[in-house]
Amino acid sequence: xxxxxxGPALVLDRADINTDEIIPxxxxxxxxxxxxxxxxxxxxxxxxxxxKGEKLRNARVVITRENFGCGSSREHAPxxxxxxxxxxxxxxxxxxxxxxxxxxCGMLAIELPRPDIDALIALELESNGSIDVEVHLQEQxxxxxxxxxxxxxxxxxxxxxxxxVEAGGWVEYADxxx
Amino acid sequence: MGQTTAEKIFAAHLRDxxxxxxxxxxxxxxxxxxxxxxxxxxxxxxxxxxxxxxxSRIKAVIDHVTPSKDSKTALQAKILRxxxxxxxxxxxxxxxxxxxxxxxxxxxxxIRPGFTAIMGDSHTCTHGAFGAxxxxxxxxxxxxxxxxxxxAFREPKTIRVNLSGKLRPGVxxxxxxxxxxxxxxxxxxxxRVIEFHGPVVEAMSMxxxxxxxxxxxxxxxxxGICQPDxxxxxxxxxxxxxxxxxxxxxxxxxxxxxxxxxxDYDRTLDYDVTGLSPQVTFGYKxxxxxxxxxxxxxxxDQVYIGTCTNGRIEDLRxxxxxxxxxxxxxxxxxxxxxxTPKIFQEALSEGLIQIFMDxxxxxxxxxxxxxxxxxxxxxxxxxxxxxxSNRNFNGRMGKGGMVHLMSPATAAATAVTxxxxxxxxx
Ligand code: SF4
Numbered sequence: 001x002x003x004x005x006x007g008p009a010l011v012l013d014r015a016d017i018n019t020d021e022i023i024p025x026x027x028x029x030x031x032x033x034x035x036x037x038x039x040x041x042x043x044x045x046x047x048x049x050x051x052k053g054e055k056l057r058n059a060r061v062v063i064t065r066e067n068f069g070c071g072s073s074r075e076h077a078p079x080x081x082x083x084x085x086x087x088x089x090x091x092x093x094x095x096x097x098x099x100x101x102x103x104x105c106g107m108l109a110i111e112l113p114r115p116d117i118d119a120l121i122a123l124e125l126e127s128n129g130s131i132d133v134e135v136h137l138q139e140q141x142x143x144x145x146x147x148x149x150x151x152x153x154x155x156x157x158x159x160x161x162x163x164x165v166e167a168g169g170w171v172e173y174a175d176x177x178x
Numbered sequence: 179m180g181q182t183t184a185e186k187i188f189a190a191h192l193r194d195x196x197x198x199x200x201x202x203x204x205x206x207x208x209x210x211x212x213x214x215x216x217x218x219x220x221x222x223x224x225x226x227x228x229x230x231x232x233x234s235r236i237k238a239v240i241d242h243v244t245p246s247k248d249s250k251t252a253l254q255a256k257i258l259r260x261x262x263x264x265x266x267x268x269x270x271x272x273x274x275x276x277x278x279x280x281x282x283x284x285x286x287x288x289i290r291p292g293f294t295a296i297m298g299d300s301h302t303c304t305h306g307a308f309g310a311x312x313x314x315x316x317x318x319x320x321x322x323x324x325x326x327x328x329x330a331f332r333e334p335k336t337i338r339v340n341l342s343g344k345l346r347p348g349v350x351x352x353x354x355x356x357x358x359x360x361x362x363x364x365x366x367x368x369x370r371v372i373e374f375h376g377p378v379v380e381a382m383s384m385x386x387x388x389x390x391x392x393x394x395x396x397x398x399x400x401x402g403i404c405q406p407d408x409x410x411x412x413x414x415x416x417x418x419x420x421x422x423x424x425x426x427x428x429x430x431x432x433x434x435x436x437x438x439x440x441x442d443y444d445r446t447l448d449y450d451v452t453g454l455s456p457q458v459t460f461g462y463k464x465x466x467x468x469x470x471x472x473x474x475x476x477x478x479d480q481v482y483i484g485t486c487t488n489g490r491i492e493d494l495r496x497x498x499x500x501x502x503x504x505x506x507x508x509x510x511x512x513x514x515x516x517x518t519p520k521i522f523q524e525a526l527s528e529g530l531i532q533i534f535m536d537x538x539x540x541x542x543x544x545x546x547x548x549x550x551x552x553x554x555x556x557x558x559x560x561x562x563x564x565x566x567s568n569r570n571f572n573g574r575m576g577k578g579g580m581v582h583l584m585s586p587a588t589a590a591a592t593a594v595t596x597x598x599x600x601x602x603x604x
Contacts (some may be wrong), residue, residue: 016463025550029243030248031257033215043573045462067365070398072550073300073570073590074214075316096369096400101316116504159198160330162211170330171225174322178193178202 002168003087003106005135007060009144010086011124017064018071019098021045023047023080023110025072040080060082061088061133063120069098078102088135092117103161106169108135116153120144123151137165157159183403184334184371187311187435191294193328202330207288207295208323210238211279214298218321220579231327235516237288238262239271242277242546243553251552255570269602277518277544280304280486284388284520286351287417291406291432292378296320296329301486301568307387309406309416309435311371314395315370334400335444336371337362338437342381343376343452345559348602350496351386352488352585354378354568355393356457360467361447368398370444373437378451379404384413385492391569392487396464404547456600462572470588479561481593482575483586484515484542485549488566491521493586497566498530500590501537501600507596512539513555515547537593551575564592 023036030036042051061135062081069077078101081089084174088141089102090110102109110118122153124131127146137157144151167173181189194202208231215238222228230236255272262270271282280301283289291309296302298320305312323329339358358372372394376585379387391402397567406549411418411428415459419488422428455469475498482498483489494516506512516522522544525531534541548555549567557563557579566589570581582598591601 018571020569020574024573024577025552028213028552029248031220031250031254033217045572051379056340060230067368067398071300071569072304073298073314073316075217075298075318079315093365093368095365097314097316101318104316104318114230128225158200158332161196163196169327170318171221174326175227176326177196178326178328 003132005108005137006060006133009061009063009124009127009131009133010055010059012044012049012062012064014122015065016067016070017044019069019074019077020071022069022077023074028074028076029104033083034078036080037083040084055129061085061090062086063117063124064089064115066092068094073097075101078105078107084090084096088133090120103164104170106165106167108165110155110157112153114156119151123147137162149152179444180440182334182336182437182441182443183309183405183435184311184336184401185540186292187292188334190292199333200330201333201469202328203294204237205323205327205329206293206297208236208327209283209297209302210236210320211242211299211412212254212258214238214317214320218317219254219257219322221321222325225373227325230267230324233265233267235327235511236267236324237269237283238267239279239282240273241276244276244545245273245554248447249390256582264282275519277521278486278489278546280388280392281517281521284308285520285557287414290414291410292435300395300516301392303399304388304392304486306394306401306403307384307391307473308410309404309432311401311403318422324496325577329333332369334371336367336373337367337374337547338375338443338446340378340446340448341374341451342448343378343450345451345454348587349454349456350585350587351382351389351456353454354451355390355517356459356467356583357451357454358395358449359393359465360457362397362465364396364463364465365398367394371401371403371491372397372399373403380407383492384409385490388490389487393464396568405436408506456585456588458588459570462570464568464570464583470584470598473582473598474583474600476595477562477596478564478582478592479510480555480557480563481512481589482509482548482555482563482565482567483513483589484517485546485567486517488569488586489515489521491524492531493566493572494521494525494530497586497590498533498589500604501594502533504537504594506593508597510593512537512593513542513548514539515542515554516544518544548575564589
């Protein structure tokens with residue numbers, strides 16, 4: 001199924017956030033995605049972050065730093081975002097498996113250079129933690145709104161990743177083709 | 179222009195190139211375990227596509243939590259077991275015959291030079307030790323692999339790591355790979371294959387090469403690859419005997435997968451490891467590495483020897499050599515998990531199990547167990563574990579626990595004294 005993108009953003013200003021932090025291994029005994037919902041980012045080591053807080057509950061976009069999603073191959077990491085309606089992650093860079101898992105689920109793992117991430121994070125700070133991100137997939141552009149001003153950043157996405165998002169994921173894509 | 183090992187394997191398995199740089203490969207192996215496969219099975223059922231592309235190329239094992247510890251893990255095991263039966267997957271390993279996936283599958287001879295393999299497990303990179311391309315994937319890739327026998331990858335770029343010199347006694351493949359990760363950083367090899375070359379690798383056994391390749395992912399690498407050679411052929415010989423007229427013939431065939439001399443690398447790194455000391459990690463990332471001397475004296479509550487990194491027979495021999503005639507400190511617990519039933523039996527017949535038990539170790543059945551903090555030795559808040567595994571993330575072996583990664587010899591020496599210890603000083 002095709003996903004919707006964009007919405008209120010949560011900033012996680014740290015590099016190397018790993019899959020154990022996104023969804024701890026003890027929840028891997030669940031056999032449905034839905035059951036993961038309450039445990040999103042439960043073990044995240046980040047000052048001031050509250051895994052049970054309002055901020056995470058309202059978020060539809062995550063903005064973060066380098067090497068996001070490193071560690072295990074568990075697709076439970078994108079799934080825990082998916083069931084919390086976070087379909088867009090914007091980071092400086094990703095671990096390969098996490099990034100592929102996002103696109104395989106028909107979700108967006110957008111990569112932006114550090115100055116753009118800096119600008120988005122600065123806008124979030126200036127807006128007291130409340131910014132809204134619009135994703136324009138066709139134009140390959142994100143626009144963040146907060147504190148009465150916009151920050152707009154273009155992004156690159158490979159044609160294959162775009163095709164996966166448009167197909168609704170890798171199963172749909174592969175099924176139609178192979 | 180010559181090709182790297184990964185480029186050769188990609189070219190030989192290319193099914194489709196839907197866009198430039200995106201390569202859909204045919205798979206020789208789709209490997210499954212009970213944590214990541216059940217959701218794929220459920221999704222295939224839900225889509226009305228409960229089929230497998232080729233039951234002989236799919237191998238499955240229950241290894242992460244086994245025997246099941248509660249109703250949820252019992253259900254995961256049951257879903258995998260029922261599915262394997264339903265599709266006549268004959269290489270399915272249940273309680274009593276099961277072991278840690280990345281030790282068990284190579285030991286059964288399932289991985290050959292030039293193969294492509296995926297598994298819903300990040301340490302699938304281990305199998306590259308055979309000169310194969312093996313990558314960890316998520317459940318959706320696994321699901322498509324099961325159904326269609328294909329997986330998509332970006333065109334591979336390769337980092338070549340030349341390891342020259344000679345390891346000193348008491349320094350092992352684990353120390354080498356921890357050092358290399360310290361150099362590369364946790365994302366230094368993202369979207370890259372790491373190809374290991376040089377006399378140090380050539381002198382390594384398959385067990386040691388698997389330790390080396392196992393941790394490629396800790397630098398972000400897609401796969402670690404060693405060049406197939408006589409050591410590879412000798413290891414595989416019992417399984418390939420009927421396919422080749424001689425070992426020499428097998429070697430010639432497998433050599434086609436070796437990188438060309440003029441292959442194009444993304445980066446080439448040269449390390450002389452002659453002076454290398456045993457390495458230990460200190461933080462919550464596997465690139466936080468120091469020589470053991472700098473961490474000596476750090477208090478430890480539990481020692482864990484096992485896993486897909488260092489639970490093989492050579493690892494147990496190295497640890498037992500340190501433990502022989504000694505007892506572990508009263509202040510800590512020692513746990514050893516031989517990675518497969520075959521390794522367990524070899525350890526029994528060589529008297530290693532006796533040494534571990536005399537020293538005061540708890541010997542568990544083959545399983546991942548404490549490695550990912552799901553069973554058999556979860557840490558309490560504030561505790562520290564000296565572990566031969568591959569990941570030291572915050573909470574990895576239990577919420578609030580600290581993990582120090584090290585070789586089996588260093589772990590054994592640490593068990594004896596109760597604090598991080600260089601085995602060469604005992
Ligand atoms: S032993 Fe640890 S790292 Fe290896 S497969 Fe099992 S859980 Fe993963």
